[in-house]
Amino acid sequence: MGMGFALRWAANHEIVIGSRKADKAIESAYAVKQILDHEGDVWGADNSSAVSEADAIVLCVPHEHLSSVAADLTGCIKGCVVISPIVPMSYNGKFFRYCPPSEGSAALQAKSLLPADARIVSAFHTISASALAAREVELRADTFLCGDDQQALELVRGLALEMRSIRPLMVGPLEASSLIESLTPMLLNAARKNKIKDAGISVVSEGKAAQIGDIKAPCG
Template sequence: MKIAILGGTGSIGEGFALRWATKHDILLCSRSADRAAISAEEYTGMVLSKGLACCGITGCTNEAGIRDADVIVLSVPYEGVVPLLERLGPYFKDQIVISLVVPMKKNKFFEYTPPEQGSAALEIRDILPKSVKVVSAYHNISAKKLANLDLVLDYDVVICGDDGDAKKIVMELTEEIKNLRPLDGGDLGCSYMIESLTPFLINLAIRNRLSDLGVKFT
């Protein structure tokens, strides 16, 4: 499967590239193809140094990545996602788009600030062509832990989406990351609940002197 990672050169994008490169072709996307190529080489080295197989991590522009991918991971900050997707709209066809986007603002603590649609996932769905299948997932996975290939991630991933087949593919991708358990969180309208967990978890971490919190439902 070809997986494009928008925001692939930073933060959580790195972790997905490293984790999925053993089974999938990763298109690491950035505004700058050069910057993407540098990160792609670096990530490839990290995977190979662990003695793991690497199907290939290729750096490319956002446009090329979106055009060629089956699955597009949207690991970019909420600020700027609307103009970015409006600009890149013509390159989308019927791919699966996984939104990790969380609209939030920081005062002393973090606050969930959904757009009028109710969640970032619904807003993103409204921007993209109707043939694109938006799935909401991975908001509450620590970027640091995901990028550490020595760590087993004993967490739950709640997945929301309107397209059953797309949701199933994202569930399978989740199971490929050791010990992550995918859970069906309902349709895309339920995404506000998993998005709003992110500022909640960050606040919990700050208040209780913890860090990189994930969540497990048992």
């Protein structure tokens, strides 16, 4: 997921790719710059350095590693927006299922692990990583957003709108994140059973998918 976000946001933002190993992050940043023909500011650093100056970070880590990564970041995050696309799920050989932690969702768990001034927004769970990384591809998908901080929601809404073409749909407070996280295993099951590659979700209105321009109301 991280590569896709970097590729799609680098035109408008300075991007710092984080890793547990700075060397790996620097290699990833170089790979992104090559794809972008060396346009854009893209850097690599260890996770804690990567987040220290950030206005917004995306937690692109598997759910089972959320607590260890959060522990590494705790002293370095200063009131920034933290985006969680994390989906806690498992596969039992037959189907994917949602496996929320005791906090109720990955986003609420992130909130409990990170400093109180981290402004968590839950988003991008139903966007496929490979579709995201194909930056020339029009995604034509909706993403559902949950959060408690209005400014943070606006920022993530803007970031979604920058990507071709993801429509951000507000769902509710961070407490509602389990609803949107649980869509991913459902989507993966449907995609697998029906042989759909890089499946996404689009909410329709009166029988047709709405366009990004149809969403006029501010979030909230």
